[in-house]
Amino acid sequence: xxxxxxxxxxxxxxxxxxxxxxxxxxxxxxxxxxxxxxxxxxxxxxxxxxxxxxxxxxxxxxxxxxxxxxxxxxxxxxxxxxxxxxxxxxxxxxxxxxxxxxxxxxxxxxxxxxxxxxxxxxxxxxxxxxxxxxxxxxxxxxxxxxxxxxxxxxxxxxxxxxxxxxxxxxxxxxxxxxxxxxxxxxxxxxxxxxxxxxxx
Amino acid sequence: xxxxxxxxxxxxxxxxxxxxxxxxxxxxxxxxxxxxxxxxxxxxxxxxxxxxxxxxxxxxxxxxxxxxxxxxxxxxxxxxxxxxxxxxxxxxxxxxxxxxxxxxxxxxxxxxxxxxxxxxxxxxxxxxxxxxxxxxxxxxxxxxxxxxxxxxxxxxxxxxxxxxxx
Numbered sequence: 001x002x003x004x005x006x007x008x009x010x011x012x013x014x015x016x017x018x019x020x021x022x023x024x025x026x027x028x029x030x031x032x033x034x035x036x037x038x039x040x041x042x043x044x045x046x047x048x049x050x051x052x053x054x055x056x057x058x059x060x061x062x063x064x065x066x067x068x069x070x071x072x073x074x075x076x077x078x079x080x081x082x083x084x085x086x087x088x089x090x091x092x093x094x095x096x097x098x099x100x101x102x103x104x105x106x107x108x109x110x111x112x113x114x115x116x117x118x119x120x121x122x123x124x125x126x127x128x129x130x131x132x133x134x135x136x137x138x139x140x141x142x143x144x145x146x147x148x149x150x151x152x153x154x155x156x157x158x159x160x161x162x163x164x165x166x167x168x169x170x171x172x173x174x175x176x177x178x179x180x181x182x183x184x185x186x187x188x189x190x191x192x193x194x195x196x197x198x199x200x
Numbered sequence: 201x202x203x204x205x206x207x208x209x210x211x212x213x214x215x216x217x218x219x220x221x222x223x224x225x226x227x228x229x230x231x232x233x234x235x236x237x238x239x240x241x242x243x244x245x246x247x248x249x250x251x252x253x254x255x256x257x258x259x260x261x262x263x264x265x266x267x268x269x270x271x272x273x274x275x276x277x278x279x280x281x282x283x284x285x286x287x288x289x290x291x292x293x294x295x296x297x298x299x300x301x302x303x304x305x306x307x308x309x310x311x312x313x314x315x316x317x318x319x320x321x322x323x324x325x326x327x328x329x330x331x332x333x334x335x336x337x338x339x340x341x342x343x344x345x346x347x348x349x350x351x352x353x354x355x356x357x358x359x360x361x362x363x364x365x366x
Contacts, residue, residue: 044263045214045215045252045264046213046214046215046216046264047213049213049214049229050211050213055211055229055343056229056343058358063301063304063307064304064307065304065307073307099358099359099361136304136307139301139304141300141301142358143231143300143340143341143358144229144231144341144342144343144358145229146229146230146231146341147229147230147231147298147300147340147341147342147358148231148300148341150214150229150230150231150232150233150252151231151232151300151301151307151308151312152307153214154232154252154253154308154312157214157215157252157253157267158253160262161215161262161263161264161267
């Protein structure tokens with residue numbers, strides 16, 4: 001795991017990445033998306049899902065694999081009611097819940113939202129560290145928050161009992177829309193992050 | 201989900217093993233993880249293990265005794281015996297093991313859910329613990345509650361409406 005001094009340095013990266021993502025998301029939605037919290041922390045694996053959302057909450061999770069010199073799993077996650085608000089903002093069909101399924105257009109809207117957010121965040125991190133970090137095409141899943149987050153953690157959990165977690169909580173007060181972004185660097189990428197910071 | 205009387209709902213988080221007695225209820229949210237219930241009905245004693253990965257591959261459990269199936273089941277078995285369960289009466293129920301994110305490039309290398317179910321089944325078999333019922337597989341998460349009064353496992357699968365009881 002990373003020492004506290006590196007976590008502190010990563011915090012600056014996370015803030016820059018979150019601001020970049022927030023600007024891109026605000027442009028895409030034509031609404032100001034404020035950053036509520038942007039942080040990097042080392043947390044116990046078992047505590048992470050509940051620290052981000054109620055485990056049994058129904059959420060829209062748009063997940064992606066980050067590849068390149070910095071690897072890991074990332075996701076943009078909205079509670080059910082927030083995802084339906086987001087779809088409405090983007091002009092999609094009105095839906096009453098996620099369980100009954102979304103149309104192709106609505107899924108595509110959420111995936112594009114995640115693509116813009118995650119790409120902006122990773123681009124900021126990658127540029128600062130001079131390392132490649134490329135998101136794959138994001139894929140939408142509706143499920144329980146705990147189920148989605150536990151799978152994102154698998155790679156780290158194989159090696160460690162703790163995980164380094166980048167998290168950014170967004171909010172659009174005008175629309176009462178909230179969501180959060182998470183990135184779990186793979187264990188092998190922790191060394192790359194350290195090197196990048198040392199050379200930065 | 202089951203109505204609560206005087207009992208507490210105890211959340212069993214990733215990699216944890218929790219033992220309790222009636223009237224409490226043990227609860228987990230599972231994706232590719234497997235929830236394993238061991239219980240001795242006569243002793244009114246039961247537990248839930250929230251297992252994350254199939255095999256430790258030589259690693260130790262670290263701080264999470266329920267993290268790896270191959271290590272968790274023997275630890276769980278010893279713990280329930282220590283609390284007064286009888287070897288002959290211990291039974292198991294299992295749920296979870298979904299193949300999450302099946303079509304997401306690079307995110308999940310293999311069907312961890314299925315591997316978890318196989319590893320749990322093998323470990324229970326080695327200890328001659330009968331599996332009374334299972335609700336595993338699929339591609340969606342589940343919320344499970346193990347009622348230590350009735351020893352029913354209540355399962356809400358995200359992809360289907362209602363609660364299944366096994």
